[in-house]
Amino acid sequence: MVTLRSLGGAGTVTGSKHLLELDGHRILIDCGLFQGLKNLRELNWAPLPVPPRDIDAVVLTHAHLDHCGYLPRLVRDGFRGKVYATEATRDVAELILKDSGFLQEKDADFLNRYQLSKHKPALPLYSVRDAQRAIEHFSTADFDQVVRLPNGATLRFRHAGHILGAAHAEIHWGGRRLVFSGDIGRYGDALLPDPVAGGDPDYIVVESTYGNRAHSDEDPTEALGAIAERTIRRGGTLIIPAFAVGRAQQLLYCFWTLKRAGRLSSIPIYLDSPMAIDTTDLMSRHARDHRLDRATCRDAFGIARYTNDVEASKAITASPFPKIVISASGMATGGRVLHHLKAFGPDPKNTILLSGFQAAGTRGRSLQQGAKELKIHGMWVPINAEVAQLDMLSAHADSNELMRWLSGFERAPRQVFIVHGEPEASEALRVRIERELGWPGVVPRQDQEFRL
Numbered sequence: 001m002v003t004l005r006s007l008g009g010a011g012t013v014t015g016s017k018h019l020l021e022l023d024g025h026r027i028l029i030d031c032g033l034f035q036g037l038k039n040l041r042e043l044n045w046a047p048l049p050v051p052p053r054d055i056d057a058v059v060l061t062h063a064h065l066d067h068c069g070y071l072p073r074l075v076r077d078g079f080r081g082k083v084y085a086t087e088a089t090r091d092v093a094e095l096i097l098k099d100s101g102f103l104q105e106k107d108a109d110f111l112n113r114y115q116l117s118k119h120k121p122a123l124p125l126y127s128v129r130d131a132q133r134a135i136e137h138f139s140t141a142d143f144d145q146v147v148r149l150p151n152g153a154t155l156r157f158r159h160a161g162h163i164l165g166a167a168h169a170e171i172h173w174g175g176r177r178l179v180f181s182g183d184i185g186r187y188g189d190a191l192l193p194d195p196v197a198g199g200d201p202d203y204i205v206v207e208s209t210y211g212n213r214a215h216s217d218e219d220p221t222e223a224l225g226a227i228a229e230r231t232i233r234r235g236g237t238l239i240i241p242a243f244a245v246g247r248a249q250q251l252l253y254c255f256w257t258l259k260r261a262g263r264l265s266s267i268p269i270y271l272d273s274p275m276a277i278d279t280t281d282l283m284s285r286h287a288r289d290h291r292l293d294r295a296t297c298r299d300a301f302g303i304a305r306y307t308n309d310v311e312a313s314k315a316i317t318a319s320p321f322p323k324i325v326i327s328a329s330g331m332a333t334g335g336r337v338l339h340h341l342k343a344f345g346p347d348p349k350n351t352i353l354l355s356g357f358q359a360a361g362t363r364g365r366s367l368q369q370g371a372k373e374l375k376i377h378g379m380w381v382p383i384n385a386e387v388a389q390l391d392m393l394s395a396h397a398d399s400n401e402l403m404r405w406l407s408g409f410e411r412a413p414r415q416v417f418i419v420h421g422e423p424e425a426s427e428a429l430r431v432r433i434e435r436e437l438g439w440p441g442v443v444p445r446q447d448q449e450f451r452l
Contacts, residue, residue, distance in 0.1 A: 002174040002452040004203070007048060008032060009420045010444045012040060013209050013359050014066040016420055019050060022174045025151035026055045029169055029180045029205075031083075033069030033100075035333060037361030044070065044125055049447060053078035056151045058137075060085040061182025062166035063092035064245065069100055072130035075137060082139040084147060086157055088165025088286040090138045092245055092279060099244075099275050101131035103334060143167065158196040161185020162395050163246035164282060164289055166192075170199055176452050181206045183420070184397040184405055186215075191250055191290050195397065197408030203452055204413050206406065207396075208421030209357055211429030215391050215398040221254040225263055227353055227388050228255075232267055232322045236349035239385075241337045241364060243330035244276035246395045247355055249283055249301065251326050253292075254393075256300040264324075271304040272313050272336050273328040317343040330356055332363035338376050341383075345374065350385040355393040360422065402429060403436060416441040417450070 002022045008015030015034035020027045034040040052074045060068055060083055071083065071093075085093065104124035111122040141147045147155045153174075157167035162185035169180040179201040187194050216223075231238045242248045248271060258264050271277060280301045284294060292300065304326070307313050313336050316325055327337035341363075344350040358364035363374050367387050373380045391398075397405065406416070416439050418426045423443070430441040444450070 002176045004450045004452055006419055006444045010446045011423055013420055016067045028055050028058045030061055030067045031058050031070045031074055032066040035066055036359040055079055057081045057149050058083040059155060059169050060089055061169055062163055063089045063096050065096055068093050071134040072097055072126035075134045076126055076130045083137045084139055084155055086165045086167050087140040088289045090140050091282055092165055094135045095275050095278050097131035097134055098128055101126055101128035158198055159193045161189055161192045161195045164286060177201045178203045183207050185395055186397060187401055195405050197405050200410040202414050205417045205419055208418045208426040208429040209396045210398040211421050211425035213398055214400050220392045221257050223390050224254050225258045228264055231351040234349040235322055237344050238324045238351045239340045239344050240326045240353045240355055241330050241332045242326050242355055244273045244328040245279045247330055248276035248326055249280055252304055253300045256303050269304045269324045270307055270316050271326050272307045272316060274308050276328055277306045331358050342376050342381050345381055345383045345385050348384045352385050352387050354389040357394060412439050418443045
């Protein structure tokens with residue numbers, strides 16, 4: 001009997017980990033970090049309910065931190081199997097995991113230097129070396145290629161859109177057919193392929209980040225241009241916290257489109273995120289996984305001034321002239337964007353643009369909810385800048401697009417499991433699935449086990 005248990009990504013949009021078990025064998029689909037609220041982040045330090053050495057394989061849908069960021073810890077704690085992913089996901093994961101390990105080490109060093117931790121000494125969750133060891137476990141597969149896993153299961157990846165290399169995972173095991181959506185991208189995206197629903201699964205595990213919301217149908221490039229232009233007219237700077245993988249490249253493409261139309265022609269654009277710079281280079285290397293040809297990649301991603309070193313980043317914050325700054329992280333949980341928020345947040349002529357989902361407990365969610373000050377690097381920083389949000393820039397499907405994806409399967413599944421969403425969003429999607437499709441749906445609780 002195959003069983004399914006969510007060890008993360010149940011009742012929250014972070015920490016995705018879904019465990020399949022059959023006759024003592026185990027497959028983990030995604031292996032993400034919990035982010036946002038402190039009680040969720042603390043779960044990263046708790047032992048998994050299943051010893052990592054007892055997991056046969058990990059299937060990775062894509063390389064965002066909330067889906068892959070726990071892998072170094074899993075390997076450090078005893079996992080010895082393979083991590084199956086698309087080639088682009090493997091390359092993006094290498095950037096993200098090494099960066100995460102570096103930040104873990106840096107944070108621990110900061111806490112120890114200023115004696116700010118109750119732990120003596122404070123330790124990183126994992127190191128850069130742990131991240132590199134995790135990358136050595138990867139085994140890549142092409143889209144639509146059937147791969148046999150070591151315990152007799154078969155795996156096939158289908159395009160999910162969302163970010164470079166992202167996939168839905170179709171797994172056949174123990175006479176059961178399952179599809180794990182991972183994160184579902186947008187239809188008609190300028191950069192990435194449409195999500196693909198295929199086959200006739202017995203069970204579907206679907207994300208619900210925007211399960212209770214629909215994105216505006218306003219043109220994102222036009223909306224972005226309007227916000228940038230009114231900020232520049234005030235003599236201000238536009239700060240955009242952006243995910244280094246996916247969102248940064250989408251923003252550059254939009255600004256390239258605006259500049260080609262003669263708008264924002266004299267305004268400098270900075271991409272101040274080493275990881276975003278490296279990811280942008282990967283777009284050219286993985287041309288089969290997106291819609292842009294090499295010439296467009298070169299031109300669109302060439303409009304920004306790339307700042308790799310810290311001194312160049314400091315020069316941006318010191319400059320009083322109007323400009324556009326794209327910098328990680330996307331929910332303002334860390335990274336260089338925090339220095340820009342400290343420098344530009346207090347001045348009302350500037351704008352902070354939120355360009356995607358903001359999880360509970362993050363600075364981005366606080367800004368979204370109208371916070372007038374943020375705690376950054378131990379200081380409370382006043383926020384007088386305009387705060388704008390463009391949900392249509394999100395890389396996540398909205399509720400209508402989630403229903404469109406689900407409607408693409410050949411027959412009704414026995415059950416749909418709604419995961420990777422805040423409770424209201426997941427429940428709203430469950431109700432809609434049952435009402436419009438007539439399919440039975442359930443919102444799993446953390447560690448709840450289902451017999452399939």
